[in-house]
Amino acid sequence: MSWSRTRHHLLSPLGVVTVVLLLLLVATAVVAPLLLGDRATEIAGGALQAGPSVAHPFGTDALGRDVLARTLVATRLSLVLALLVVGIGVACGLIIGTVPVVLGRRAGRAVVAGLNLMVAFPGLLLALFLAMIFGVGARGAVLSMAIAFAPSFARLTHTTASGVANADYVSAARLLRVPRWRILTRHVVPNISEPLVVNATSQVGAALLSISALSYIGFGVQPPQYDWGRMLADGLPAIYTNPAAALAPSIMIVVAGLAFVLAGELLTQVLGGSQHGHLRIPSLRSPRRDPAPAETPPPGDEVLRLERLTVTVPGETAPFSPVVDVSMRLRRGEIVGLVGESGSGKSLTAMAAAQLTSYPNVAEADVHRIKGNELRRMRPRDRERLLGTSLAMVFQDPMSSLNPTLKVGRQLAEVAETHERLGRRDAWRRAVDRLSAVLITDPEARAKQYPMAFSGGMRQRASIAMGLMAQPALIVADEPTTALDVTVQKEVLGLLRRISRETGAAVLLISHDIAVVAENASRVLVMYAGRVVEELPVSGLAEAAHPYTRALIASIPDMSTDRSRPLANIPGRPPHASDLPLGCAFAPRCGRADDRCRQARPELADSGGGGAVACWHPLLPALESEA
């Protein structure tokens, strides 16, 4: 944590309010008993339970003592008791919380079970019963509250510590035979102290409220001592004659409690660092060029047409565009691959192509046609219907893209129910049919199961089946096999190819793995830093013109890679989309780059052989032997 960030948080409205409140509280606790101690106990004759006056701004209590002075003086005792509770509670909690680690598995589990039972009971309730054992009075109240608070802190300590103790970096240190105490002091304590400190701070507020509650019902501070809770108990019966006597301590309790809760939040921000909050949200750029006039009627077999798609996302200083001017056209039955490394913008492109860009991201395109329909000119209802019936999505992680609380069949059936107004039974029957179409055995029984009963490959096939509920013209598959094993990957990709061949659906296959694309697609778009840098038929991959495409292919070891030579790789790392170089984004990592590359960005231009490339110095097939 840097000082400038700390200062930034301290100077925020939250920081200023918190610090001022805490300083005021501490100052009052220190100074008030010295200055007002006498006045608070002085019995002013005659004016018992008087309402507010100039001499007594909050009136007097049952013995005629000044309520304001007493409230201020009581700050010290109230705070000290709260701090004692948290101090003792934290100490006990830390000890109990670390015991399971020391005791070994079985005894540790018993301690944890005990803690879980204790935590189920509200602390105040525990404290009330403990108060009977410890006796009424400040000491008893502090001890009962501390003991009641300890279990929850112990559990927090235990969960955080065991989380850290199982972290890879602790395992690594153990394997390096770093001594136990050093693992504790250098790895465990620094990484668990943060949540514990934050929690303890806000607990001071809670302790203050609870101790006041105990005093209020007569279990805590006993006369002649007084804290806010005691004063509340004394003032409440007289609420009709002098409400201020009850309200003054109430206000102080709330303010003090709030101060510590805020302090906890502030600490979280300072220590944890909230990344959010300073992002600039993009707005729709003012009227961008109208949808291109329907110059040429789209060819009959065109399924998807995107022209100059740009996706803009929020950034720390300004919104930026991780996808810029991406164009593509997919025809019936065609499988087109979209390849790029992480951060290249390929997934955002996929989402935008499927009209799934969600707030705060903004996607704009000059042309966005599906089956010849310009989406921007359609009424929302028609558009949803068109997309619902002719577009299917397959997401990367089949473990999370099926709803865990709905039966698989239900998730399929609802598509037909929504878009084709099919009855429940018909929709279900179709769902079963589609599950069998993706080769799920015993589809009737499987449809009635929840996703958790499915294996990864089966789930991915089920989500493909979901897309088949209607008659999809376009399937957008975003890294559909990245989360799967290779043998399963082969099945799933084979299924996609079969569907495309049999139904004529076009597939936009997004992958980081150029080999996956090469095996399944007929055409490839290569993305780098948000732009398409090369487009080419799969057959031309070996002779790709863009140095990046070549390097990407070369860097994947396959079964014919020469084992005696170093693997090809690309030096450096891709630039961040918010901080792109002036010229070609690949120039800093490119062996062929010259000044021109660093100064001006090349546009996508015909590279011959049915491809296009954005490069000033494309590799030409003839030059291959030389390069």
Add this chain to the structure above:
Amino acid sequence: MRLSFRTRHPWPVFLIRRLGRFVVSLAVVVTASFAMVHALPGDPVRGALGLMAPPETIAATRERLGLNDPLWRQYLDYLWNLLHLDLGTSLETQTPVGEKMAQLVPATLQLGLTAFVVCLAVAIPVGLLLGIATRDGRGRGLHFGFGGVTGLALSVPDYLVAVGLVFVFAVSLEALPVAGLSGPASFVLPVTALVVGPAAYLARIVRAETQRVLGEDYIRAARAKRLPARLIYLRHALPNTLTPTLTVSGMILASMVAGTVLVENVFAWPGVGAELVHSVLAKDYPVVQAVALFFGAGILLINLAVDIAIAVIDPRSTIKES
């Protein structure tokens, strides 16, 4: 892989384990309430009857309560009596504790359950709507406003809300009854006092959960299916927020039980909570034991009910639990 009995029959395994845990926990609570008396410093009978009580009375009371028997004997007697719903006799009023509890328990249950229902009815819709309105970082003003209001509501404890309500409605406006249980109007202030904090907390949780769920892949998949918003929120999002919501609801009900102790005091509500304070101060320990059992068993039952409800709603949890 061979399926184990556990994965083939998640339900019976879950129920047996969960009920087993309940019984063990209940045994712990019963034992604790028994042990409480023996942890008291000094002679509990003398403590209760006062220093001026004649030694014969004390000796007789000790004999009657069986305090002279060996500890194991006392424990077995205690269990035996509990099984026969015999909670002993109050040291203060010399009346059976069971009768007293029979009068107090309904009042507390009425108060607590009304508050709980009101809390759920307010917090869940509010949290859900706000979660939808602030999804993906939309509506920043709403976000901060909601955070501020609930944060404030959370930092004012129930007994101070009660004091404030008494001041505003009963003293200043003279609109509502301040004390006692007398018809529906008398519920308004105590229920409000109990509900404010927990409702703010629950609404926060529901909102955060809704936001989290709306960011999940399966919601993206539901949007890709172009389902109407109603189905996305109610069929796909809501059930997934229920598990944490129920867990928190259980905690809230438990904390409301504790809250009744203080709130009943402010409003002179004739319930178990007010009696607890009285009997602890009077050192009337048979009553304290009975109240401890009531609260302890009540909270365990709440937790049991929540876990079973979660298992019914969320098909994943039965296996996780067992």
Add this chain to the structure above:
Amino acid sequence: MLELRDIVVRYGHGQGAVTAVDEVSLTVAAGSIVGLVGESGSGKSTLARAAVGLAPLTSGTILWKGAALDAHGSPPLQYVFQDPYASLNPRMSVGASIAEGLPRASGRRERPARVTELLEMVRLDPGDVHKRPRQLSGGQRQRVAIARALAAEPEVLIADEITSALDVSVQGAVLNLLKEIQTRTGVGILFISHNLAVVRYMADSIAVMKSGRLVEHGTTEDVIERSEHPYTKQLLEAIPTVTMGQGVVGSNPVVPTA
């Protein structure tokens, strides 16, 4: 050399027990790279973790140069984890993390020089020594993790899916580095990956695991070109290649004609 004999790792007991590793024996000789390949849930990582004591051993023996592992002194085995985002303490600088691996006998004075040397060995800028892990990219973090493991001067290094969290364009550099270090220092490496092509490139011999069992084990050439177990063949067939087959499955030559 490291010898794993009849290793069994079983979790849970009774009917719910799951056998993650089932009687697997494997030897890693000094100076060699042994590849261990398998799909998720095959038990390959569990086996490796059991070898260094990160997973509980149900039965079997681990021998180091014919004797049981010595719990004291400089550890002969080191482990590089899969996820470089989790394997470095976020609160320790790069230098401090690496220095932790140095033998305790090494003098205080020599430590900074040794850390610099290690940073250079993994091709990191020695000026990065004060950086925190969050300031580094995934590839750089993985290099730090390798440097930390090398600091202990191990005789066998276990590399568990060390490139699966990295982009392909960076993967090559990390793999080259590992191979180069192996040639330079003669350390033995147990190289675990789900990617058979990567294992083939790295390893001298390959072990194939499936459902906790070792189904095939032999020299890289034997396993790739004359694989015996049907599962190995299945794995080989499943690997996608850029060796353009124009999208017709099975038409791409998987086995290079030697």
